[in-house]
Amino acid sequence: AQSVTQLDSHVSVSEGTPVLLRCNYSSSYSPSLFWYVQHPNKGLQLLLKYTSAATLVKGINGFEAEFKKSETSFHLTKPSAHMSDAAEYFCVVSAYSSASKIIFGSGTRLSIRP
Amino acid sequence: DAGVTQSPTHLIKTRGQHVTLRCSPISGHKSVSWYQQVLGQGPQFIFQYYEKEERGRGNFPDRFSARQFPNYSSELNVNALLLGDSALYLCASSSGVLAGTDTQYFGPGTRLTVL
Numbered sequence: 001a002q003s004v005t006q007l008d009s010h011v012s013v014s015e016g017t018p019v020l021l022r023c024n025y026s027s028s029y030s031p032s033l034f035w036y037v038q039h040p041n042k043g044l045q046l047l048l049k050y051t052s053a054a055t056l057v058k059g060i061n062g063f064e065a066e067f068k069k070s071e072t073s074f075h076l077t078k079p080s081a082h083m084s085d086a087a088e089y090f091c092v093v094s095a096y097s098s099a100s101k102i103i104f105g106s107g108t109r110l111s112i113r114p
Numbered sequence: 115d116a117g118v119t120q121s122p123t124h125l126i127k128t129r130g131q132h133v134t135l136r137c138s139p140i141s142g143h144k145s146v147s148w149y150q151q152v153l154g155q156g157p158q159f160i161f162q163y164y165e166k167e168e169r170g171r172g173n174f175p176d177r178f179s180a181r182q183f184p185n186y187s188s189e190l191n192v193n194a195l196l197l198g199d200s201a202l203y204l205c206a207s208s209s210g211v212l213a214g215t216d217t218q219y220f221g222p223g224t225r226l227t228v229l
Contacts, residue, residue, distance in 0.1 A: 032215045043118070043204065043220035044157070051215050090156050094214040102147075102214060104156030 002027045004093045006105035014113045019078040021108045023091035026072060029101075033074045034092040035065055038107075044090065050074065061085070086112045116141070118207050118221035126227045127195050135190045135224045139207030145169075146188040147218060148180055149204040157204055163188055164211040192226075200228045 007022040025031060035047040048059025055067040065076045074091060088107045095101035119138045127133050139146050145164045149157035162170035163182035182188045186207075192199055202225050206218035 036220075041222070043222045044206075045220070046217055049217065102159050104149075104158065106156050107154075 002029075002031070002093050002095060002101055002103050004091050004103050004105040006089075006091050006108050008108050009106070010109045010111065012111040012113060013081050015083055016080050019076070019081045019085065019110065021076040021089050021091075021110065023074045023076065023105060024072055025074060025091070025093040027093055027095065029095040032094045033065075033067060034094070035059065035063070035074075035076050036090045036092060036104075038088045038090065040087075047076070047089075081110075081112050083112050083114070086110055118205055118219050120203075120205050120221040120224050122224060123222070124225045124227075126229065128229050129195055129197060131195050131228075133192050133195060133226060135192075135203050135205075135226070136187065137190070137205030137207075137221060138187045139205075140219055143207035143209050143219070144186050145208045145211060145216070146182055146186065147206045147208070148188070148190045149206065150174075151202040151204055151223070153201070160190070169211060195228045197228050200226060202226075 003026045005024045033050040036044040037047050038044050047063050048057045050057045050067045058064045063078050065074050067074055088109050090107050091105040093103050121136045147162040148160040151157040159172040160174050161180045166182045177193045180190045202223040204223045205221045208216040208218045210216050
């Protein structure tokens with residue numbers, strides 16, 4: 001069985017400060033893990049993905065995430081927040097190759113204070 | 115290059131009616147997946163089609179069906195609409211059959227409201 005838990009429904013940070021969005025997963029298989037971002041009235045955009053290569057994954061717009069098997073975590077970070085980062089972020093876990101086992105987290109809304 | 119397109123953008127239906135949503139994948143992509151996103155929740159997988167064959171099905175009732183055409187576009191059909199079907203329906207395309215590991219590209223969605 002697979003599951004994904006985003007530990008914070010809402011995170012608020014000041015512009016220029018670090019961002020941390022937390023994600024824990026559970027998977028019976030070697031998982032693939034993704035982070036997607038959804039801006040208001042726009043489709044989901046892939047930020048980064050982990051598929052059993054390097055455990056530190058770099059994505060677009062300065063985001064990165066580290067796969068920690070011992071902690072079953074895949075937290076998303078960014079050193080310095082920008083106003084344009086305000087959006088909804090989804091952590092996704094999937095079993096190898098199976099579309100029916102793609103599980104989205106409930107989302108974390110990121111707000112940026114000026 | 116055009117991204118994934120979906121039509122219509124918004125739709126209002128009444129309970130018991132039928133609805134058809136349409137999706138055109140990125141050129142060259144042969145896989146289309148459908149997701150339902152209820153307000154305040156993450157998307158939930160409904161179907162995946164690859165080369166016109168169903169490759170995956172989520173936990174949705176038989177009122178939901180889909181198909182893929184020779185040009186790889188796809189339709190999602192929902193019969194006997196319920197209030198709980200109100201949601202944003204997302205379509206995603208990818209190049210290969212491995213939707214679980216491939217990068218998926220999402221369309222802007224169709225907002226369905228059932229009254």
